[in-house]
Structures are given as C-alpha cells and as structure tokens.
C-alpha cells in the first residue's frame with residue numbers, strides 16, 4: 001500500500017519519469033532521484049524542506 005505524500009512532486013524535468021524524494025537525516029540533505037533515468041538533484045543545508053521541493057517544482061516548470 002502506498003503512503004500519502006505530503007508535498008506533490010513534479011515529474012523528472014529530463015525524462016518525465018517518476019521522482020522520489022529522499023531525505024537524509026545527515027546534514028538535512030534532500031535528494032530527488034528519478035526512478036526512470038536516474039537523474040538526481042541534491043539540496044544541502046539551507047535549502048532543505050519545504051524549500052527543496054519548491055525549488056524542484058520551479059525547476060521543472062521552467063522546462064515545460
């Protein structure tokens with residue numbers, strides 16, 4: 001069963017695949033990893049949630 005996602009993530013800006021968010025407790029690093037093409041984007045320190053998700057979504061929007 002899938003758990004509910006709090007913030008909706010946009011698709012991968014490169015291939016349109018499903019992106020998953022990985023939040024590391026170490027240094028509060030937030031990673032977005034595409035399950036299709038393997039592209040990954042990391043946000044460190046100051047750009048942790050919810051800013052990271054907003055930045056990811058904004059990035060995707062530019063390319064549409």
Ligand SMILES: [Zn+2]
Nearest residue numbers: 012015034037
């Ligand atoms: Zn992709």
